[in-house]
Amino acid sequence: MLEISNLVKRYGSDAPVLKGLDLVVEGNTVVSVVGASGAGKSTMLRCINRLVEPTSGSIQLNGRELVNLRGANLRHARRKIGMVFQGFNLIDRLTVMENVLAGRLGYVSLYQAMTRKFPQTDIDRAFHLMDRVGIAHYANKRADELSGGERQRVGVVRALMQEPEILLADEPTASLDPKTSEQIMVLLQSLASELSLPVLINIHNVSQARTYTDRIVGLRNGQMIFDGTPGEFNQEALDAIYGGIEAPDETGGEEQPTEEAQTP
Amino acid sequence: MKETKSGADPLTGQKWKKPPFIASPWLRYGLLVAVVVYLYWTFNTLPFNWDRIAEGLPRAARIFGGAFPPSFERGELMWTGFKESFQIAFLATLLGVILSIPIALMAAKNLAPLPIYLLGRGLIILSRSFHPVIVAILFVAAVGFGPLAGILTLILYSIGFVAKLLAEKVEEIDWGQMEAMRAAGAGFFKTLIYAVFPQILPRQIGLSMYQLDSNLRASAVVGIVGAGGIGSTLMNAFGRYDYDFAFAILILIVGVILVSEGISGWVRKKIW
Numbered sequence: 428m429l430e431i432s433n434l435v436k437r438y439g440s441d442a443p444v445l446k447g448l449d450l451v452v453e454g455n456t457v458v459s460v461v462g463a464s465g466a467g468k469s470t471m472l473r474c475i476n477r478l479v480e481p482t483s484g485s486i487q488l489n490g491r492e493l494v495n496l497r498g499a500n501l502r503h504a505r506r507k508i509g510m511v512f513q514g515f516n517l518i519d520r521l522t523v524m525e526n527v528l529a530g531r532l533g534y535v536s537l538y539q540a541m542t543r544k545f546p547q548t549d550i551d552r553a554f555h556l557m558d559r560v561g562i563a564h565y566a567n568k569r570a571d572e573l574s575g576g577e578r579q580r581v582g583v584v585r586a587l588m589q590e591p592e593i594l595l596a597d598e599p600t601a602s603l604d605p606k607t608s609e610q611i612m613v614l615l616q617s618l619a620s621e622l623s624l625p626v627l628i629n630i631h632n633v634s635q636a637r638t639y640t641d642r643i644v645g646l647r648n649g650q651m652i653f654d655g656t657p658g659e660f661n662q663e664a665l666d667a668i669y670g671g672i673e674a675p676d677e678t679g680g681e682e683q684p685t686e687e688a689q690t691p
Numbered sequence: 692m693k694e695t696k697s698g699a700d701p702l703t704g705q706k707w708k709k710p711p712f713i714a715s716p717w718l719r720y721g722l723l724v725a726v727v728v729y730l731y732w733t734f735n736t737l738p739f740n741w742d743r744i745a746e747g748l749p750r751a752a753r754i755f756g757g758a759f760p761p762s763f764e765r766g767e768l769m770w771t772g773f774k775e776s777f778q779i780a781f782l783a784t785l786l787g788v789i790l791s792i793p794i795a796l797m798a799a800k801n802l803a804p805l806p807i808y809l810l811g812r813g814l815i816i817l818s819r820s821f822h823p824v825i826v827a828i829l830f831v832a833a834v835g836f837g838p839l840a841g842i843l844t845l846i847l848y849s850i851g852f853v854a855k856l857l858a859e860k861v862e863e864i865d866w867g868q869m870e871a872m873r874a875a876g877a878g879f880f881k882t883l884i885y886a887v888f889p890q891i892l893p894r895q896i897g898l899s900m901y902q903l904d905s906n907l908r909a910s911a912v913v914g915i916v917g918a919g920g921i922g923s924t925l926m927n928a929f930g931r932y933d934y935d936f937a938f939a940i941l942i943l944i945v946g947v948i949l950v951s952e953g954i955s956g957w958v959r960k961k962i963w
């Protein structure tokens with residue numbers, strides 16, 4: 428169970444990005460976090476595994492306080508938090524297997540890491556997970572030779588290698604084409620139930636959030652303004668989260684071509 | 692309206708010229724005048740002794756005349772000198788590159804805390820501040836004539852170059868890979884091995900090859916001040932007026948540099 432309470436994050440002396448956020452994620456629910464760019468989604472996710480230092484507040488994972496952990500304690504806590512990134516963040520020049528095994532870096536010794544002498548149980552687990560997501564035949568290929576969807580699968584497997592208690596995904600499908608991104612969402616959804624793992628997904632694609640997740644959390648200006656099931660996520664909620672935002676990105680961009688198409 | 696329709700644009704009478712590189716005319720012409728004045732002053736104050744230069748010209752002609760045809764008779768001596776130069780260059784490159792890695796990491800702003808960063812940058816600046824010939828003179832004075840002085844000189848020379856460029860590469864790495872390793876719970880050294888080294892490896896190999904090439908060239912130069920190698924052989928040949936032998940050595944150096952440049956260029960192209 429993940430419990431975030433009164434989380435505040437302020438960069439320098441600017442206005443806070445997160446203004447007292449509260450969020451509880453229980454069991455193996457898949458929660459999507461939606462919100463416009465700059466709403467604080469990514470900051471919230473990165474506060475959980477402390478890639479970003481929270482200014483104040485509390486984050487507890489299964490009863491363990493994560494804020495204020497240091498050194499080895501922080502590294503041990505991070506092992507239990509898997510993370511999937513928008514840009515995949517694979518080590519391009521290493522093989523797929525090395526990338527996958529990198530998920531075990533928190534568990535092995537420096538010597539084992541350096542010589543790539545990972546325990547057999549880790550290798551078994553790696554092959555098992557790669558097989559599950561369909562990339563086992565790429566084990567010895569260089570990570571940068573794979574396609575986007577395959578690379579994100581490597582990213583997911585790397586995160587799962589950590590034997591995480593929660594999986595964070597920071598816009599995992601934003602760099603992928605629509606079809607591949609659906610596949611990754613399906614994968615995350617089914618892995619969550621197979622491994623009974625809570626998953627927190629930052630996502631821009633609202634229809635995917637509705638389809639593939641159990642619960643939607645809407646952020647705006649660092650505050651939670653919606654929390655409910657996909658069924659409850661109606662036009663009103665959408666307007667509240669995205670409405671009146673200065674950059675008229677999708678609506679403005681899509682309307683004009685249709686008008687032009689109608690004139691001839 | 693009708694004129695524009697016919698295709699000819701109306702005459703506006705407006706002129707256009709490319710704006711000058713230096714906008715202020717005072718600064719523009721002032722700089723020009725300053726350079727000319729300085730040149731005039733330089734020529735008037737430097738002690739060019741035209742008589743002696745005129746005397747030297749036939750001497751130069753005699754030296755070059757004596758150099759033809761180049762004599763490869765003492766090939767053995769040349770071979771020994773060259774072998775020593777290569778050994779000096781190779782050892783210096785190896786040690787220099789190994790030492791460059793920690794210094795480059797220290798001198799990378801994105802990895803090192805400020806005091807360490809300043810120390811790293813300081814070491815690089817220190818090893819870059821003197822030309823290898825000056826460093827070689829110091830080391831010859833410190834450890835005596837011979838290859839050790841040459842090796843020490845070129846180690847310093849390698850650090851100055853490799854560590855600086857490597858540090859720049861470290862500062863350019865994709866930070867996402869660092870984040871991913873840290874998110875997996877990896878500590879500093881594991882993050883270094885997985886997220887940093889693979890990203891800088893091609894540059895590291897390229898720099899090492901380039902540096903070997905460069906050290907081979909420099910080892911001939913530092914040899915002249917007594918730091919061993921083919922440079923010492925060359926200096927001895929000059930000292931004994933063996934201009935034909937000296938010329939042969941020069942040809943050998945050019946040949947070796949050409950070959951080594953070709954090889955290192957080829958290797959650098961093969962890795963990416």
